[in-house]
Amino acid sequence: xxxxxxxxxxxxxxxxxxxxxxxxxxxxxxxxxxxxxxxxxxxxxxxxxxxxxxxxxxxxxxxxxxxxxxxxxxxxxxxxxxxxxxxxxxxxxx
Amino acid sequence: xxxxxxxxxxxxxxxxxxxxxxxxxxxxxxxxxxxxxxxxxxxxxxxxxxxxxxxxxxxxxxxxxxxxxxxxxxxxxxxxxxxxxxxxxxxxxxxxxxxxxxxxxxxx
Numbered sequence: 730x731x732x733x734x735x736x737x738x739x740x741x742x743x744x745x746x747x748x749x750x751x752x753x754x755x756x757x758x759x760x761x762x763x764x765x766x767x768x769x770x771x772x773x774x775x776x777x778x779x780x781x782x783x784x785x786x787x788x789x790x791x792x793x794x795x796x797x798x799x800x801x802x803x804x805x806x807x808x809x810x811x812x813x814x815x816x817x818x819x820x821x822x823x
Numbered sequence: 824x825x826x827x828x829x830x831x832x833x834x835x836x837x838x839x840x841x842x843x844x845x846x847x848x849x850x851x852x853x854x855x856x857x858x859x860x861x862x863x864x865x866x867x868x869x870x871x872x873x874x875x876x877x878x879x880x881x882x883x884x885x886x887x888x889x890x891x892x893x894x895x896x897x898x899x900x901x902x903x904x905x906x907x908x909x910x911x912x913x914x915x916x917x918x919x920x921x922x923x924x925x926x927x928x929x930x931x
Contacts, residue, residue, distance in 0.1 A: 731833045735874060738840025742866065745847035749859070757913040758856055764905050765850060765863045768898060769843060772874050775894060776836075779878055787890035791897060798901040802908055809912035 732780040739773045760804050767797030828880050835877030843870035856918045860906055867902035871895075 746769060750762035771790040778786025807813050842865060849862030875895045882888040 731836050731877075735836040735840045735877070738837075738844050742840075742843040742847035742870070745844070745851050746866075749847075749850045752851070755856060755913070755918055757909060757916070757918060758859065760912075761856070761859055761863050761909055762850065764902070764909065765847065765866050768867050768871055768902060769847070771894065771898070772839075772843065772871055775878055775891065776874065779881060784887045784890070787887060787894065790894055791890065794894065794897045794901060798905055801905045805905075805908045805912045809908075809915055 732776050735776045736773065736780060739769055739776060743769050743773065756808055757805075760801060760808075763804075764797065764801050767794065767801070771797075832877040832880035835873050835880065839870050839873030839875075839877055842866070842873060846870055855921065856913055857910065857920060860910055864902070864906060867898060867906075871898050 743766060746762050746765045750759050750766065753759045753762055771794045774786050774790040774793065778784060778790070803813065846862050846864075846866035846869070849865060850859055853859045853862055872895070875891055875898075879888055879891050882891060
């Protein structure tokens with residue numbers, strides 16, 4: 730029962746983070762909301778795994794966390810340097 | 824003994840869920856980008872931490888508990904890295920520090 734309460738709280742938090750992702754004026758607000766949605770989704774997976782008594786969901790949560798990190802860093806690198814170019818470039822293009 | 828564990832994990836889960844909601848509400852309500860990164864870090868640290876602690880109490884000394892610890896370590900290392908990259912990119916790309924710059928909140 731308590732897992733259902735935690736899952737409901739996480740659903741509300743996911744909705745609010747999605748609202749920021751849609752509202753966010755700058756692209757970095759959206760990246761921030763995507764990062765928060767990733768963490769909340771990980772928690773949702775873990776709690777849902779306990780709710781339905783299936784421990785495999787924790788592996789999904791770990792994998793999703795890793796993918797979320799890589800995705801956020803890639804998006805940020807693109808918007809920071811203008812392109813996902815060769816890593817050897819010292820300074821940022823304006 | 825297990826009743827005490829249930830009560831403790833129940834309290835931790837509810838507190839974790841409450842912190843997740845507070846962080847997400849801060850994410851929406853705050854008016855410019857950099858205060859929002861604070862709200863997002865509330866979700867990562869307090870919300871996820873308490874939730875994982877609550878689940879850990881339920882799992883006891885099993886492989887499930889080890890996976891929960893791995894998730895905690897992943898969040899412990901991944902979210903500061905992502906937040907740093909985010910703030911660095913935002914600062915380089917000229918997101919202003921004054922409040923109210925990104926003014927899109929519907930409540931106004």
